[in-house]
Amino acid sequence: MKLSYLLAALGAATLTTLAGAQNGSDNCTTPDAIAGQGSFSFDSTLATTGPEGQSEPLCFAFGSNAVDSDVWFNWTADATGIASISTCASLLDTKIAGYPAGGCPVVAGTAIACNDDSCGVQSAIDFACTTGTAYLLQIGSFPGNVGGTGTIDIVIASSATNDDCGGAVAIAGQGTFAFSQLGASGGLEGQNEALCLFFGLSSIDNDIWYAWTPSLAGMAVISTCTASVDTKIAAHAGSGCPTPGTSIACNDDSCGLQSEVQFSVSAGSTYTLQIGTFPGSSGGAGNMEITVSPPAGNDSCALATAIAGQGVFPFDQTGSTTGADGQAETACYFFGGSMIDNDVWYDWTADASGTVAINTCTSFVDTKLAIYPGAGCPVAGSAIGCNEDSCGLQSQVFATVVAGSVYSIQVGTFPGATAGSGNLDISITGSLQADDCATPDVIAGQGTFAYNSTMATTGLEGQAEVSCYFFGSAVIDNDVWFSWTADATGQASVSTCLGAALDTKLAVYPGVGCPLDGSSLACNDDGCGLQSEVLLNVVTGTSYLLQVGNFPGTAGGAASFDILITGPVEPGTPFCFCDAVIAPCTNPGTAGNGCGNGSDPAGANLTATGNADVGADTLVFSATGLAPSQPGLYFQGINAVNGGIGIVFGDGLRCAGGDVRRLGVAFADPAGSSSTAGFASTISAKGGVSLGDLKHYQLWYRSPVGSPCGALFNLSNGYTIQW
Structure with a gap:
């Protein structure tokens, strides 16, 4: 906040x-x-x-x-x-x-x-x-x-002279334009644009307005990168106050806390620019830079450049626009969006059959890649491979290809990133058997099992499981499959914690053969650092399908996973822990906890006991490490915020969100502990839970003493319950 x-x-x-x-x-x-x-x-x-x-x-x-x-x-x-x-x-x-x-x-x-x-x-x-x-x-x-x-x-x-979109200041051409938000207020217009949803908020504070007319046609870049203000900017077609839902570009943080938007413009047309701040930040003064570059020759999928075979192919996105094609692919959903900005297109003919690897790893542009079957503009939903960050901010996709067939390759940037030039590297190797859920490797019992997903592609199955939704995506990249038979009854742990340096993602399904949508028994992304662990109850002699892959956008490789069967599992799964990387004010909590507070630097820990059964609910949440004698709100959401990492909120991280239900307020005792044991209703009744619901829970508590960020409130870790 x-x-x-x-x-x-x-x-x-x-x-x-x-x-x-x-x-x-x-x-x-x-x-x-x-x-x-x-x-x-x-x-x-x-x-x-x-x-x-x-x-x-x-x-x-x-x-x-x-x-x-x-x-x-x-x-x-x-x-x-x-x-x-x-x-x-x-x-x-x-x-x-x-x-x-x-x-x-x-x-x-x-x-x-x-x-x-x-x-x-x-x-x-x-x-x-x-x-x-x-x-x-x-x-x-x-x-x-x-x-x-x-x-x-x-x-x-005093209010700024262009504080109202009806009084936008007219500017024209390219160059540097000074702005001042001092005295500006946040109006009603441009506050609910879908393109402006960043860090959980669509609003733009302290906004001032400009009516800009370009002198050239091409790709416009509007930037506040040289300013010291924490900006957020949007562009709308036409002049005057914008109609809701009509923004054509929006950005919060493109260059540090400053902003940059890119969009296609026509010479002589007018565009309304909204220059504001991130919600809660102070307005200020700075410079807005405007440039326009002519479009690239292969800016449209209908005018794709023809290439063939394997090797290195240069690309240049300078002046490219963001077209309408290939902007809503499920396979391309990374970090909260499916869009591919500044895209240029290639019709590529494969010279061999097997698994193609296409990458921009030697480039410096923050790229995003997709590949589709056939030449020309792709059919919506037909992407056979897509990637954002596989090698740093650069990209790599894998797909199964057939010699002589033509494929459409979309080379763009992460939404909001600046276009540039680089190289596209293409190579083809043989196919991998376990790459298909219809032909999994067969394993049984407990122990360590090796795998190699270096050349694995990302199939269509197991890519939309609700239980696999982490950090904005349910996708599991570079997945390989195993048909595993349990040799004991109990709680099974399937883990890459000890055998992988990769950023893994795991899922387990019942039975054999390719899984039905929505059938996953367990799924995990980061259970132990960037590695994964799932827990589920298994029955001896029963077969289960294991999907072992990577977090979307990261590369596969050689690794192993471990299977161990022990006792029963607790009613849910903790998530969203405050480590040193994400802690807002150098206040990480102990492993498994929320962020540290002034009363307990280990942070608050939320756990649960009892039965998470809608028909026989005995579930009780308990929290420790709180500020003594201070109130805290137990609440329920339907989403794991930011894929389960959470976002900074006060002295801690907001982990649960979406359709938030307040379960009740409980005061911590002098030792800094509280629970829901005294609530009049059960958790399922209070939260309106139905059988089969996946819900996320958290405790928001007051912490006025020694507040690390000065916000005076903090949150526990999150806790997920599959009812």
């Missing part, structure tokens, strides 16, 4: 004059009147908690919407712009909200801003204001904390 407020940027410490003796009214029907900018004292020592403003959705934090010990002010703005109202100079654990004036907020949903912890345990809100207009301010405490005395600081920043 990125938290910033304009008050800090403007230097609120310069506002030293106390503007009156008002201390706030305990009743919203008689708020104390204040006006203008400055510091205003408040005293909530004897304040009660009224019924108004206690159910605002915007005020939901750490399991509660309430604002305790609240006092009220009727504030009149003395300027038009963005009002920043904060209690950052106070010592109390505050929670504040702003409403339109005109009486008590008796109807939930009327708040225009609300915040709990913005600067330590103090609060800050921003909202647009108009000269002479009054606003109702609610100044209170986090639920359970006592009131006291403090100050609220108010400043107003």
Whole structure:
């Protein structure tokens, strides 16, 4: 989570004059009147908690919407712009909200801003204001904390001249254009574009607008890479305010925290540019660079360059556009998207039968490759191979080919990456028997089993299993197959943890022969570093189909897997652990835990006991390593966020998401432990679970002491239950 407020940027410490003796009214029907900018004292020592403003959705934090010990002010703005109202100079654990004036907020949903912890345990809100207009301010405490005395600081920043898409500044041609987002607000337009979904958010904060007319036709590159602002930018066709769903390009982080978009343009046409920030970041000033390059000759699949045989073939994406073909292939879904940007096309004729390896590994471009049967533009869904990152940021695909047949090769870039030039290396070797689920290698019993997926292709089977969805993709690349018969009854562990340096991915299916869709018994991506381990109950003499492959985009190789049968498995599987690589503020937890907190650097650990059976649910979640005596929210989601790695959220990682259900709030005991044992309903009833559902769980807890990132909240590891 990125938290910033304009008050800090403007230097609120310069506002030293106390503007009156008002201390706030305990009743919203008689708020104390204040006006203008400055510091205003408040005293909530004897304040009660009224019924108004206690159910605002915007005020939901750490399991509660309430604002305790609240006092009220009727504030009149003395300027038009963005009002920043904060209690950052106070010592109390505050929670504040702003409403339109005109009486008590008796109807939930009327708040225009609300915040709990913005600067330590103090609060800050921003909202647009108009000269002479009054606003109702609610100044209170986090639920359970006592009131006291403090100050609220108010400043107003002027809005940017092109803060509204209806007032976009006209620019033309190529070059460097200065921009300033200071005083800009986040409007309603361009806030829900699918192309703008990055790190779980589609919104663009502090956005300003330009109406740009190119003087050349070709590929336009709009970049803020030289700026220091944490930008997010979008482009829309035409002039004026954009219609929802019409963005033609969007990017958050292309060059560090800065942004770059590329899209095809026509000379003399107008395009609307939205230049903002990542949600929660502060606006600023910088430069926007615009260039236009003419399109490549093989920019269209209908004009593909003909090549044949094996060897090295140069490619050049300079000036290429992103066409409509080959943009929604399931096999190409990596890191949250199937798109292939800046693509150029080749019609390649195979000179031998076998497995073809096509790679850009010797290039410096961040490439993405796909191969299709036949020449010309491909049929949707027909990709027989696709890859993003196999050798660093470069790509390698494998496919079974027949001598004399023609195949269409799409050479592009990862979405948002810059086009460039490089080499396409093509070679063909013999086919691999275990590469097909119809002809698996037959194995039995327990022990270590060697395999080699160096030349394995990625088949069609076992590529869309819900249980295999990790890090944005269900695909298992370079997969080889084994028909395995168990020699004992119990819990089987199938693992590449000891025998592989590869980035593996494993799945197990019942029976023999190619698996039916949705039939996987277990699947795992990163169970032990980049290697994998699955656990499942097996019966002696029964056969199971093993799919051993790689995380999408990584290369195959020679390795081994181990099979061991022991006792029963726990009701679910922990996931999303905070290691040193992903920890937001150098606060990794102990292996298997969430990120470290100020009370326990080992981090919180979420586990479960009982029976995860919808008809006989005895499941109980328990957590340790929490901040003592602080509240925590147990919640359920349908997705493993970011493929199970999670995304940074406060002092920790958000691991469970999608259709979030709040299971209940539990306070940690003095030892830092809590559980769902005292909840009135079962987990399945509270979460609306049906038989066969795959659900993900996590604990979001308050951690105000020694907060590593200053967010004052953290999360446990995730936990997956197959009901």
